[in-house]
Amino acid sequence: MKISILTSGTRGDVQPYIALGKALQERGHEVLIACPENFCSWVEGHGLKSCSIGIDMQAFLQNPEGRKVLSGNILSMIKTWKKIIVPSIQKTLDISWEYARHSDSIIYHPKVGAAIDVAEVTGANLICTALFPIFPTTAFPFFVFKGKYGPFLNKLTYKPMSLSRLFFIKMINKWRREILGLKNSPMIMPIDGDGANEVLRLCAVSPSVIKYPTTENGMIHTTGYWFLEEGENWQPNSEFLDFIKSGEKPVYIGFGSMPTRNPEKLTKEIIQGIKDAGLRAILATGWGGLKKISLPDDILLIEKAPHDALFDYVSAVVHHGGAGTTAAGLRAGLPTFICPSSFDQPYWGRLIYSLGLGPKPLSLKKLKAKKFSKSLIDLVENESYRSAAAKIGKRIANENGVSRAVELIESFNLRDKV
Template sequence: MRILVITVGSRGDVQPYVALGKGLQSAGHDVTLATCARFRSFVTDQGLAYGQLSDDILQLLDSAAGRAAMEDTTGVLGAVRTNIRLARQANPINRRLLADAWATARQAKPDLVVYHPKVLAGPHIAEKLGVPVVLALPVPVSVPTGDFPLVGLPELPLGRWYNRLTYRLAGAGYRMYDGMVNTFRRDTLGLAKTSGAALTTRLPDGRPIPVLHGISEHVLPRPADWPGHAHLTGYWFLDDAARWQPPAGLVDFIEAGDPPVYVGFGSMAGRDPHRLTRLVGEALRRAGVRGIVATGWGGLAETEPSDTIWHLTQAPHDWLFPRMSAVVHHGGAGTTAAALRAGKPSVICPFLLDQFVWGRQVFALGVGSAPIPQRKLTPQRLATAIRTVTTNADIRAAALKLGRSLAAEDGVANAVARIDTLLRPAG
């Protein structure tokens, strides 16, 4: 069967879908993965066919205005301000993404569409082609629950009604794009106008769109009030350790002493990566540990080398993290999952949105320190957290135990099995 997988965003929005695409391909399907042009070689190097989408969304997020807006996403007011700041610039970007997704679909001729919720065209393309559709995502934002509020909104002691209410706010935020999506349906796809077009949750016949979450139940227990069409499959890991040759200097540094602490914030740095880098260096010094500082995605800046800090452009997490004593990171879903599977305790310094969720969850599971929001990050706070996770035997034991559970789980295979049931002829 031909399967089109569509996703947009940063590498964290792409890598899990590449892993899923490879799993589908190994199961005998013909897979095209459509995403931003920046990731073309990443997709093709993994042996998948590539479908081109605009890079405009990444350019916006990389801009000064985008970085400033994304710093202001905590709480209701922050989320509202961010939407207002970015909406005007996002409108032409989303129109182009709608057109690009349809152009790719016409070429791929899929029998099934798997899409990230940022790709507004996904369910409408499937409706036009008359094929099944699956919403797939690494963050629990699309299925309401009373167990926890919508990602990005505060946890308040108001009970389950409040938590469920927060998911309605997501629909309200998407409504600004309803007109655009309905225009796309009418003018490009020849489909009728529909209610809630930008956040479609149901198929044309009224059944709910199946939702696959690339999350482990060992980390986020499945909410009891989730309906049957929502699934937790386990994480979608893309393992690259066997394909990667580490620099000799990196190996020598790791083996020259006690296991170092990894520090990396992906592309998250706010407006001053140099300030954050100086803070990290001072924290490592105060904690009395060696560090590997990841600079490859722009979140941290490279400084002069030293005997105690190694600057790393990039390395597969499945190779690097097992060799660390702890992992300090921003709390992105993929980095969090990789650290947990490696059995290493985390210090999460969240910048925005779901990063706060994973920070709280890691602390609640006893496999890391209390999260330190980046706005409250100081050398002393970070040093204290690093000392805690590298010396506390209970935290280290809990992280090791959870890592073994995750290592035994095959989230990609579970997701592929779910998708295969949709493609299986009835009866």
């Protein structure tokens, strides 16, 4: 069976799909992953076919224009949106049609909604996936809302997602008419289609963390996380090993793919916070969220390392709250402290705190050494966090989200043939 996987975003939006794609390919399916240009070689390194959706996400987020998207300034965000994002959307539309139109099944991240339109033409099986809970439910509200509002209002909070096409509706409709031969798209379009096609919905989150009710639409499944195992090929260098041997287990601190507005200032605040807490730490610079500066002996700077291996060497994790890093920390059974920036990150920070797995989240934009230090001390000294994290880590380690997802995808694809 030919399967196209369409995704966009940062590393955390691609990594789970590599894990899923490899498992599907091992089952004999022909798999192609369409993703940001800077991840294509990574995908191909895992033995999968890939194609670029027309944007280099790392280059985008590391240039001044891209950083404006994270600034919180609405006018700056709109200008950047028009200048950079809109042209890239056109490329994504064209590439989605070019590469997915011959597929039997299309698996897609909601950021690549063109899958809906392509399947409308080809009749391909449509599988909408999510790395955090975005499918409408009466059980809990959309992730940007903090409370619970009752079944009716909970489900209503998901409606704004249906308006996302309004930003690009002229472009999408021109593409639908001229390339796909379709009528205009509805102004309000759910993330998983307009109801014309039956859609399988997979939420790649551990049911030990959050789960859609069994009474929900039978086409929504909480599969468990889709982990990509890369640690077995990682060889830590002598500097890393010497640092580990020289004292107590360090705390991991890293902000992944998220750049920050002033990396040097943030790094200095973090270093001072670590010193004040009297801890050892590993700092991961990632895509530039932290700056390479002179460090004391109790702090080791690295660029990156696979979390499934790195987290064996640390006592706790501090990060931005990306879905993938959160999942890795939970599986490792480690207390977690989240310093969110934007998108779904505040949601994970609140969830970790509510589950008793770590301190209250501290916004990355408001991070100062004094507050950061107090939270670090709480993170490593509060035994209730360690106990709760160990328990949930054991449960997640016994789950196989990729295997469950493959099982559901294959059953869905064969439903009309039985």
